[in-house]
Amino acid sequence: SKELGKNQVQYYSHDFHSKMQKRIELENELKLAIDQDEFKLFYQPQVDAKTESLVGVEALIRWEHKQRGLLLPDDFIPLAEESHLIVDIGRWVINKACEQFSYWSKLPQAENVTFTIAVNLSAKQLKDNGLAKYLADCMAAYGLAGKYIELELTESSLEDSFEAIEMLHELSKTGVRLALDDFGMGYSSLSQLKKFPFEILKIDKYFVQDPGEIDSGLLAAICAFAHSLGYETVAEGIETQEQKEACKALNVDRLQGFLFAKPMPAEELKNNWLTH
Numbered sequence: 001s002k003e004l005g006k007n008q009v010q011y012y013s014h015d016f017h018s019k020m021q022k023r024i025e026l027e028n029e030l031k032l033a034i035d036q037d038e039f040k041l042f043y044q045p046q047v048d049a050k051t052e053s054l055v056g057v058e059a060l061i062r063w064e065h066k067q068r069g070l071l072l073p074d075d076f077i078p079l080a081e082e083s084h085l086i087v088d089i090g091r092w093v094i095n096k097a098c099e100q101f102s103y104w105s106k107l108p109q110a111e112n113v114t115f116t117i118a119v120n121l122s123a124k125q126l127k128d129n130g131l132a133k134y135l136a137d138c139m140a141a142y143g144l145a146g147k148y149i150e151l152e153l154t155e156s157s158l159e160d161s162f163e164a165i166e167m168l169h170e171l172s173k174t175g176v177r178l179a180l181d182d183f184g185m186g187y188s189s190l191s192q193l194k195k196f197p198f199e200i201l202k203i204d205k206y207f208v209q210d211p212g213e214i215d216s217g218l219l220a221a222i223c224a225f226a227h228s229l230g231y232e233t234v235a236e237g238i239e240t241q242e243q244k245e246a247c248k249a250l251n252v253d254r255l256q257g258f259l260f261a262k263p264m265p266a267e268e269l270k271n272n273w274l275t276h
C-alpha cells in the first residue's frame, strides 16, 4: 500500500542517515588517531621457501579504537583514502616501521638474522609529492639502508599515469625495493608491467588457496611468468601444508601465511622469531 511505501522510504532514509553519521564520526576520530597514538603496526613473518627461516616481515596497520576495539585496515583504510588522511597515516606507518626495524636490527639476537621489512602503500600516497624525501629522511634518521625496506602497492589500485610511475621511480631511487601486491587480481595487461619499477611480485592468495587453481596450472603459469621476467616471488595466504608444497615445487622464493604465523605485535615477533 501507499502507507507501507512511505514507511519504507522513511526507514531507508533513517538507515542512510545513521550510516552517514557513523562515517562522519569515524572520519573525525580518524583525524585524531595519530595524535592520540591509537595506530599500531602488527608484523607477519615471511620465510624463505627452501630453509623456512625468517627473511622478511610485513607491517600491517591496526587501529586500537577506544570504543570499538581493534579495527582492521579494511574498516578504516578506504575511508582514510577517500578523505586524504591516508597521506599522514601512510607517513606514520613508514616512520614507525623504520623505527621498529632499526630497533630489531640492533638486538644481539638479530645479529645473524637478515630480514627485510615490507610496508604497504596506498596508491593515493603516490600523489604525496614529498613522499620519497620523507622516506629518505626516515631511513637516514634510523640509519637504515634501502635494501632492508620494501614498499608494496596493490595491483588493482595502480594508475598507469605518468605521475604515479614517476613517483615509483623516485621511491626506488632511495634504494628500497618495490613489490606488486595481490598480483594476478587486477592489472589487465601483463605487457604493461615492465613500465613499473617492481622487483617483487606477491602472488595473491586467491591463486594459492583455491585447489582448483593449483590443479589447473594457473598458479604454475603465474610463477613461470614471474620468474622468466626476473621477478622475485612471494606467495601469500599459505594456510596448509599442501599449499606450501605446491609453492615450493613451483620455486616461489618466499612464503607468507597463517601456516607460519599470523600478524602479531612487535614484542611477540621479537620473542618468537628473533631468537638464535
Ligand code: C2E
Residues within 6 Å of the ligand: 044, 059, 060, 061, 072, 073, 074, 077, 090, 093, 120, 121, 122, 152, 154, 181, 182, 205, 236, 237, 238, 239, 256, 257, 258, 259, 263
Ligand atoms: P595485504 O597487503 O594483501 O595483506 C595481507 C592480508 O592477508 C592481511 O590482512 C593479513 O592479515 C592477511 N593474511 C595473511 N596471511 C593470511 C592467510 O594465511 N590467510 C588469510 N585468509 N589471510 C591472511 P589485514 O592485516 O587485514 O590487511 C588487509 C589489507 O589492508 C592489506 O592486504 C593491505 O592492502 C591493507 N593494509 C594493511 N596495512 C596497511 C597500511 O599500513 N597501509 C595501507 N595503505 N594499507 C594497509
Ligand code: CA
Residues within 6 Å of the ligand: 058, 120, 152, 181
Ligand atoms: Ca601487502
Ligand code: CA
Residues within 6 Å of the ligand: 181, 182, 202, 204, 236
Ligand atoms: Ca596481498
Ligand code: CA
Residues within 6 Å of the ligand: 182
Ligand atoms: Ca589484499
